[in-house]
Amino acid sequence: MSSPVFLIGARGCGKTTVGAALALALNYEFCDTDHHLQQVTGKTVADIVAAEGWEGFRQRETESLMAVSAPQTVIATGGGMVLAEINRRFMREQGQVIWLQANAAVLAARLSAYPQSAQRPTLTGRPITEEMSEVLKQREVLYRDAAHHVIDAMQAPERVAAQILAALARSDRSGISLTG
Numbered sequence: 467m468s469s470p471v472f473l474i475g476a477r478g479c480g481k482t483t484v485g486a487a488l489a490l491a492l493n494y495e496f497c498d499t500d501h502h503l504q505q506v507t508g509k510t511v512a513d514i515v516a517a518e519g520w521e522g523f524r525q526r527e528t529e530s531l532m533a534v535s536a537p538q539t540v541i542a543t544g545g546g547m548v549l550a551e552i553n554r555r556f557m558r559e560q561g562q563v564i565w566l567q568a569n570a571a572v573l574a575a576r577l578s579a580y581p582q583s584a585q586r587p588t589l590t591g592r593p594i595t596e597e598m599s600e601v602l603k604q605r606e607v608l609y610r611d612a613a614h615h616v617i618d619a620m621q622a623p624e625r626v627a628a629q630i631l632a633a634l635a636r637s638d639r640s641g642i643s644l645t646g
């Protein structure tokens with residue numbers, strides 16, 4: 467049975483966008499931990515953070531990660547999923563972990579064009595480019611620590627998906643072959 471594929475990376479790197487295309491290409495299920503969490507609670511991320519703080523949200527996102535993980539599934543994670551060591555270890559042990567890497571300027575441009583503020587309440591209270599620089603400074607080491615593969619996410623989504631497929635096909639552990 468083929469293990470799950472976890473997409474990690476900062477807000478706006480394309481986990482949800484590329485994840486759906488990747489699942490189609492692999493004929494896998496697609497899950498998104500942010501969407502799962504919002505479905506289960508009936509609340510937006512902003513509502514959960516307002517009621518329970520970021521600590522409450524982080525606990526709930528660990529539960530979502532465990533709930534949606536299954537074989538033959540592509541899982542788009544929330545941008546902060548790597549903050550908890552238990553999440554990083556779980557993803558590495560259960561499946562293949564792909565870091566979609568992009569710089570702060572690209573991320574900020576995407577997020578400004580499509581803010582989705584109910585799903586992405588501010589993390590620092592600072593303007594978006596500064597926020598993304600700060601977030602990357604704190605998290606890059608964690609994304610790198612969790613990832614089996616690092617993919618340049620500053621290319622067109624189809625290109626990003628194709629490079630993930632190629633990386634998975636090169637990896638013995640994924641159970642994925644491009645030829646059959």
Ligand SMILES: Nc1ncnc2c1ncn2[C@@H]1O[C@H](COP(=O)(O)OP(=O)(O)OP(=O)(O)O)[C@@H](O)[C@H]1O
Pocket residue numbers: 475476477478479480481482483484500542543544545576577580586619620621622623626
């Ligand atoms: N490779 C890409 N090239 C150009 N635009 C992209 C690319 N990937 C995603 N986008 C755009 O960037 C925005 C954010 O993408 P998406 O929601 O997939 O990011 P995400 O990593 O899931 O973010 P979050 O962590 O907040 O869930 C969307 O408007 C999407 O269309």
Ligand SMILES: O=C(O)C1=C[C@@H](O)[C@@H](O)[C@H](O)C1
Pocket residue numbers: 476477500511543544545546547585586587589
């Ligand atoms: O980068 C983050 O910490 C977050 C990213 C989003 O996917 C959501 O999970 C939430 O807004 C937190």
Ligand SMILES: [Mg+2]
Pocket residue numbers: 481482483498500542543544
């Ligand atoms: Mg997403």
